[in-house]
Amino acid sequence: MKVVLKNLTKKFPPINKKAAEGVTAVNNFTFEIPDGKLVGLLGPSGCGKSTALNLICGLLTPTSGKIFFGDDDVTELPPERRGVGLVFQNYALYPHLTVRQNIIFPLENLKGKDKLTKAQMNEKALEIAKLVQIDSLMDRKPGELSGGQQQRVAIARALVKMPRVLLLDEPLSNLDARLRLQTREEISRIQKETGITTVFVTHDQEEAMSISDIIVVMKDGVVQQVGKPQDVYDEPTNLFVAKFLGTPPINVFSGCVKDSKLYIGEDFVLDANGVSDREVYVGIRPEGFVLTESGKFNCELSRVEVMGRDISVVATNAHSENPTVRAIISAENKLDLAAKTVSFDLKPNKVFIFDKTTEERIK
Ligand code: ADP
Ligand code: MG
Secondary structure, three states, rough: HHHEEEEEEEEEEOOOOOOOOOOOEEEEEEEEEOOOOOOEEOOOOOOOOOHHOOOOOOOOOOOOEEEEOOEEEEEEEOOHHHHEEEEOOOOOOOOOOOHHHHHHHHHOOOOOOHOOOOHHHHHHHHHHHHHOOOOOOOOOHHHHOOOOHHHHHHHHHOOOOOOOOOEEEOOOOOHHHHHHHHHHHHHHHHHHOOOOEEEEOOOOOHHHHHOEEEEEEEEEEEEEEEEEEEHHHOOOOOOHHHHHHHOOOOEEEEEEEOOOOOEEEOOEOOOOOOOOOOOEEEEOOHEEEEEEOOEEEEEEEEEEEOOOOEEEEEEEEEOOOOEEEEEEEEOOOOOOOOOOOOEEEEEEEEEEEEOOOOOOOEE
């Protein structure tokens, strides 16, 4: 089921009289979630991710704009008539019910032609439990399950009615690191197996990048960029997106373009043909450095961290916006650890320049 958001806006009124202005949590969202894809809604805390999700599921009504599921305008429909499955961070299972009863719960108030017999409900619950691999736990109560297992039950409960759209709001945040990794692979598998159009909300860029067909990067209620994870990483539209994606994060420097040449401080680092003279921010991905004695870009070496396959060169530079500069280079490089300075050439496709005022990318 394709989901289309058209000029979707949600404003919250001021919380009290002192607060002069309200918040525009979702500001003029227009994008399409293709049928059967997993879309990651990504942005820092408070940027409007949950609000966007709650608009899609119908728990909130928009201030303006429209939501379509396929060709159906669902903007005015209550949540129970939209055919959505919801999973939250805190599982929200019924503690006094067994796993089976929790999964069956959404099926119990089906009416008319959709009404199911007890046997049919049990059959459906078992089928879904098998899909999320909790079928051996059906008679336990939530308190007798690990966090990861509880979240699987919540996913099973969201899937049992075969929703048209599955909505997940930070579903992995309460899990420890290892379970988070495992459960995210599970969600990806389940999504592919069922083919249900899915929106996955997270503030964790790595999580979003690894699981999503498409990511939507948000800031302050405004969509910054929509695209395949690799494309957004390779071609960020502005400084915010460049900084938000990638670990270790992108290195940012103050620089300038003069006579079609890009400078960081005194160092002429790359050609910048076609860019008019101006102050810029220079973003360099950690993998964008090539260690060379004759390199054009000079930094003060702080230390070297060995990571097996790669080496992380930690350095400083007077024009860096971050306290340290981090370059990832192959472990095959021989590094003179006694040296005070390191010199790099830069890979042009790993260097982005941004207008210093607008912070928009200059191509
Ligand atoms: P996220 O999920 O990305 O952390 P939210 O969608 O929860 O962000 O919130 C976006 C913004 O809207 C925040 O500034 C938040 O304080 C505000 N907000 C969310 N819900 C309400 C509400 N019910 N009333 C007023 N402001 C709200
Ligand atoms: Mg949220």
